[in-house]
Amino acid sequence: MSAVLDDHGHAHDHHGGYGGIMRWITTTNHKDIGTLYLWFSFVMFMVGGVMALVIRAELFEPGLQFVNPDFFNQMTTMHGLIMVFGAIMPAFVGFANWQIPMMIGAPDMAFARLNNWSFWILPFAASLLVLSFFMPGGAPGVGWTMYAPLTVQMGMGMDLTIFAVHLLGMSSIMGSINILTTILNMRAPGMTLMRMPMFVWTWLITAYLLVATMPVLAGAVTMTLADRHFGTSFFNAAGGGDPVLYQHIFWFFGHPEVYIIALPAFGVVSQVIPAFSRKPLFGYASMVSATTGIAILSFIVWAHHMYTVGMPVTGQLFFMYATALIAVPTGVKVFNWVATMWKGSLSFETPMLFAIGFLFLFTMGGFSGLVLSLAAVDIQLHDTYYVVAHFHYVMVAGALFAAFAGVYFWLPKWIGRMYDETLGQWHFWLTMIFFNVTFFVQHFAGLAGMPRRIPDYPLMFETWNKISSIGAFGFGLSQLLFLYIVLKAIRSGERAPQRPWEGADSIDWTMLPTPAPYHTFETPPLIK
Amino acid sequence: MRFVWPRITVSGLLIAMLAGGAAAAALASGAAEAAPWNLQPAASKIAADIHGLHEYVMLLVTVIFVGVFAFMFWAIYAHRKSTGHKAAHFHENTTIEVIWTVIPLVILVVIAWPVTKTVIAQKNTANPDITVKVTGYQWKWGYDYVKGEGEGISFVSTLSTPRDQIEGRAPKGEHYLLEVDNEMVVPIGKKVRVLTTAADVIHSWWVPVFGAKQDAIPGFIRDLWFKAEKTGTFRSQCVELCGKDHGFMPIVVRVVSADDYTRWVAEQKKISAAIADDPNKSYALDELKARGEKVYAANCVACHQSTGKGVPPAFPALDGSKIVNGPKSVQMALVLNGKPGTAMAAFGTQLNDLELAAVVTFTRNAWGNRAGEAIQPSEVKALRK
Numbered sequence: 001m002s003a004v005l006d007d008h009g010h011a012h013d014h015h016g017g018y019g020g021i022m023r024w025i026t027t028t029n030h031k032d033i034g035t036l037y038l039w040f041s042f043v044m045f046m047v048g049g050v051m052a053l054v055i056r057a058e059l060f061e062p063g064l065q066f067v068n069p070d071f072f073n074q075m076t077t078m079h080g081l082i083m084v085f086g087a088i089m090p091a092f093v094g095f096a097n098w099q100i101p102m103m104i105g106a107p108d109m110a111f112a113r114l115n116n117w118s119f120w121i122l123p124f125a126a127s128l129l130v131l132s133f134f135m136p137g138g139a140p141g142v143g144w145t146m147y148a149p150l151t152v153q154m155g156m157g158m159d160l161t162i163f164a165v166h167l168l169g170m171s172s173i174m175g176s177i178n179i180l181t182t183i184l185n186m187r188a189p190g191m192t193l194m195r196m197p198m199f200v201w202t203w204l205i206t207a208y209l210l211v212a213t214m215p216v217l218a219g220a221v222t223m224t225l226a227d228r229h230f231g232t233s234f235f236n237a238a239g240g241g242d243p244v245l246y247q248h249i250f251w252f253f254g255h256p257e258v259y260i261i262a263l264p265a266f267g268v269v270s271q272v273i274p275a276f277s278r279k280p281l282f283g284y285a286s287m288v289s290a291t292t293g294i295a296i297l298s299f300i301v302w303a304h305h306m307y308t309v310g311m312p313v314t315g316q317l318f319f320m321y322a323t324a325l326i327a328v329p330t331g332v333k334v335f336n337w338v339a340t341m342w343k344g345s346l347s348f349e350t351p352m353l354f355a356i357g358f359l360f361l362f363t364m365g366g367f368s369g370l371v372l373s374l375a376a377v378d379i380q381l382h383d384t385y386y387v388v389a390h391f392h393y394v395m396v397a398g399a400l401f402a403a404f405a406g407v408y409f410w411l412p413k414w415i416g417r418m419y420d421e422t423l424g425q426w427h428f429w430l431t432m433i434f435f436n437v438t439f440f441v442q443h444f445a446g447l448a449g450m451p452r453r454i455p456d457y458p459l460m461f462e463t464w465n466k467i468s469s470i471g472a473f474g475f476g477l478s479q480l481l482f483l484y485i486v487l488k489a490i491r492s493g494e495r496a497p498q499r500p501w502e503g504a505d506s507i508d509w510t511m512l513p514t515p516a517p518y519h520t521f522e523t524p525p526l527i528k
Numbered sequence: 529m530r531f532v533w534p535r536i537t538v539s540g541l542l543i544a545m546l547a548g549g550a551a552a553a554a555l556a557s558g559a560a561e562a563a564p565w566n567l568q569p570a571a572s573k574i575a576a577d578i579h580g581l582h583e584y585v586m587l588l589v590t591v592i593f594v595g596v597f598a599f600m601f602w603a604i605y606a607h608r609k610s611t612g613h614k615a616a617h618f619h620e621n622t623t624i625e626v627i628w629t630v631i632p633l634v635i636l637v638v639i640a641w642p643v644t645k646t647v648i649a650q651k652n653t654a655n656p657d658i659t660v661k662v663t664g665y666q667w668k669w670g671y672d673y674v675k676g677e678g679e680g681i682s683f684v685s686t687l688s689t690p691r692d693q694i695e696g697r698a699p700k701g702e703h704y705l706l707e708v709d710n711e712m713v714v715p716i717g718k719k720v721r722v723l724t725t726a727a728d729v730i731h732s733w734w735v736p737v738f739g740a741k742q743d744a745i746p747g748f749i750r751d752l753w754f755k756a757e758k759t760g761t762f763r764s765q766c767v768e769l770c771g772k773d774h775g776f777m778p779i780v781v782r783v784v785s786a787d788d789y790t791r792w793v794a795e796q797k798k799i800s801a802a803i804a805d806d807p808n809k810s811y812a813l814d815e816l817k818a819r820g821e822k823v824y825a826a827n828c829v830a831c832h833q834s835t836g837k838g839v840p841p842a843f844p845a846l847d848g849s850k851i852v853n854g855p856k857s858v859q860m861a862l863v864l865n866g867k868p869g870t871a872m873a874a875f876g877t878q879l880n881d882l883e884l885a886a887v888v889t890f891t892r893n894a895w896g897n898r899a900g901e902a903i904q905p906s907e908v909k910a911l912r913k
Contacts, residue, residue, distance in 0.1 A: 237747020
């Protein structure tokens with residue numbers, strides 16, 4: 001506890017001398033930077049959400065009502081890019097910044113200035129993405145996957161998007177190097193790897209995935225840029241290239257990317273479920289190996305996104321078997337979480353509700369993923385709304401639900417105040433119900449044959465689209481409640497007790513005061 | 529007055545869910561017909577196999593899902609702090625961890641075996657009776673019967689739903705967005721191999737009732753096969769984002785009996801002989817303009833618009849354009865060869881000399897453009913090398 005007592009004496013000496021906006025621009029403090037990441041991702045979540053609502057408004061009924069097909073394609077593209085790179089990924093980097101040093105007994109991130117830069121690249125990247133709408137021809141309408149050679153037909157907005165992806169990639173790589181170095185070098189004495197909280201483990205593995213795959217994405221978009229402007233033919237058959245090569249490169253990044261988003265979510269849930277079950281995480285060692293297994297397998301399954309490009313039969317079969325294999329470690333994780341709850345002493349505060357919602361819906365997304373992994377069946381479902389439903393179960397009910405669980409769980413530690421529990425539960429149930437209204441019916445539309453990324457559709461898909469659009473607006477509005485809950489907690493929430501969750505036992509809860517002071521663990525704690 | 533949020537109770541929640549369900553049901557019954565919620569009824573053995581596999585896998589995963597979450601919900605019900613349940617402290621059990629690693633592996637093998645057989649069958653495009661090359665264009669499909677009965681038949685298939693229906697000025701027809709001017713026709717019970725390729729960007733050709741989908745990739749030829757077991761007209765759409773009008777390039781296949789197919793082939797040959805355009809004939813200006821307007825409506829209007837104003841900057845205006853009002857050889861070359869890096873296709877491969885001459889003549893004499901000069905098919909022919 002000596003670290004805690006020291007902090008009280010010196011906390012205010014280290015604010016860096018700046019106040020107001022300059023504090024945030026110049027900060028090298030992991031907690032400030034974590035806060036910046038989280039607010040940035042929330043803003044992006046709102047921007048991407050508005051785009052989703054434009055899509056759902058247009059699809060409320062057949063025919064073209066609000067937007068033209070070109071703009072519709074721009075919406076689907078930017079919704080995807082902004083949600084993946086602007087909302088979900090930065091949110092989990094925000095959690096990493098706040099929590100990893102406090103969970104391993106480190107005073108800050110290893111590279112504090114690099115940390116500042118990693119964050120401050122993001123607003124510029126996001127601005128480039130948004131600016132692309134104002135270029136001649138508008139933003140690119142190519143889908144977030146940016147398949148060649150459609151990208152060659154786009155206007156200048158495509159170039160801005162490519163540069164934005166470069167910047168986002170740089171930010172992610174620097175952030176990951178920082179996280180890797182922090183975890184491997186700055187653990188407190190006694191904090192062995194196999195004693196680290198599961199959240200730290202999942203981020204360690206995620207950071208490796210990021211360092212390995214973000215350069216691949218940068219390569220893919222750079223080749224696109226060269227094909228567009230410098231006369232190369234990487235993806236142009238007429239010049240000796242191959243459009244399918246782009247897809248192989250993109251998905252070599254793209255599939256690990258799915259786990260880059262999912263693994264930190266697994267980490268958050270692995271902290272929350274034991275805390276509210278008042279029982280240690282079941283199968284800690286097997287959780288670590290399952291996470292590692294998923295990460296390794298994620299590198300050899302990329303072409304299951306490409307069953308319809310015309311691969312030879314051996315290719316179809318290899319990628320099918322490898323993909324189905326991921327169900328095994330994923331299953332282990334689900335079983336471990338359920339076993340953690342089994343014979344616990346459960347209570348259902350908002351973080352736990354979101355964690356259970358995650359567990360339930362993510363497993364459904366996993367099962368629709370198993371259906372899609374079967375090459376023969378995927379032929380019927382590829383590029384339909386079934387796929388749209390599947391990845392929203394994984395990305396929204398998976399990653400976003402886990403992010404909400406994380407915010408409600410750690411907010412008392414960060415700000416020293418409690419959120420309003422009643423409102424939190426309202427937020428969960430509204431989110432849960434409207435999520436399913438929006439996305440469950442999309443499975444049916446996809447099975448019946450509705451292609452994705454179309455601004456208008458045949459009459460037989462009308463019912464599902466109407467229900468889905470109603471759900472989407474309910475879902476979107478419910479998220480304003482989340483903003484209100486967080487602001488209310490910051491302004492007038494009840495003072496949080498030292499340990500608001502009796503079952504939470506990582507060292508950020510047991511060895512640090514609540515709220516956590518500006519500087520923590522300036523002298524490393526001794527972990528016994 | 530301060531708004532007080534009601535406390536959430538289980539009964540309140542049930543009421544909310546029932547209300548939501550009732551609203552959804554009301555909406556569903558409001559639709560003219562029951563909304564389709566499963567794979568379309570199969571019209572080939574492969575599609576039937578896929579449906580069978582899908583149902584088999586869904587059954588398995590549903591059982592597993594219910595089993596796993598029965599444990600979770602039992603824990604939620606019985607192991608609650610509020611009922612005074614005290615937490616146990618176990619956190620490992622090697623036996624059970626080995627079991628729940630091995631059993632899923634076994635289940636996967638059980639699933640993979642029949643799927644593998646279907647994958648191999650899907651990929652076997654050998655020994656077809658009829659081979660048809662399908663070419664994706666922005667935004668229509670070209671069909672060329674290259675081998676077997678009907679060899680030599682060639683046509684382009686374009687959306688026939690009127691603009692008025694899409695923009696809400698007219699009521700939508702039964703086959704809204706799923707109707708074309710020229711349908712692909714194939715005989716029942718014959719193995720049809722489809723070669724897919726594309727002229728501009730990637731498209732994807734799919735007929736759900738045959739369980740057949742294959743991307744059409746520019747510069748490459750890929751293939752798929754199907755053998756129809758039912759006669760009828762089957763409808764679908766392009767399934768790879770291919771630009772602005774991706775949602776407006778349907779695929780329609782009509783399966784007919786062997787006799788009807790033979791009759792269709794004869795008819796097609798007769799029509800193509802009758803309308804065979806003579807590239808050496810000379811045509812009058814008005815004749816060319818009238819023909820050109822039709823060609824324009826089928827091929828150009830999606831981008832350059834019926835007003836000739838285009839949608840700048842992606843799709844430039846033709847009305848008042850420097851190229852259209854400039855030297856005719858430059859414009860003809862552009863239409864023949866397209867403009868790489870844009871959606872302007874090389875129409876030399878899609879249209880014949882008369883059609884090209886007509887459409888160029890039309891654009892040079894429509895809207896505010898006043899060339900006053902006819903371009904003859906022979907001039908186009910001379911430009912082709």
